[in-house]
Amino acid sequence: MNLEATRRRLTEKQADTVDRLTRAAMEVLSREGFAGLTVRMVAAAAGVGTATAYTYFSSKEHLVAEMFWRRLAATPPPADEDSDSTTRVLAVLRQIAMLVADEPALAGAVTSALLGTDPDVAHLRYRIGSEIRKRLMDASGADADPEIVDHLELLYAGALVRAGMGYASYAEIAEQLEKSALRVLKG
DSSP states (O other), X not given: OOOOOSSSOOOHHHHHHHHHHHHHHHHHHHXXXXXXXXXXXXXXXXXXXHHHHHHHOSSHHHHXXXXXXXXXXXXXXXXXTTSOHHHHHHHHXXXXXXTTTTOHHHHHHHHHHHXXXXXXXXXXXXXXXXXXXXXXXXXXXXXXXXXHHHHHHHHHHHHHHHHHTTSSOHHHHHHHHHHHHHHHHHO
């Protein structure tokens, strides 16, 4: 899969470098945690120079946000056109909530990274938010109410912040999110 990085369009060789950096970042993140992660460490683990890594990623927050964006973009929305819109919306929310559930180091890092002020992170936050909104609107069907989708987005964002802060596991948060979403969807 060749995803465009946030800072520029990539040649095949550049895309390979970005892929190596994001894979290495996961290894370093698992070992060092977000606090210990540095772009320099990731570059060394990927076998590229630090300056090269900074060509693609302005900060560790940008790198982690890119990792989450790539994971979201690579995960197709749940396909179930035969079910009702409520079931489809709940499936989308659960899928996104569980996207990093099996990797606690990444989950916590994503929460921290997406709250950062780096302009490249802000760009990714917009792309991530737009993709999630699109999935919720699509799942809602032709009669999608943008105000309801706004409420669902707030629920989702709050749920993931709570999970990222360690108040509950991602599986528990997904359950709570589903219950809350049902209340919004059913009025």
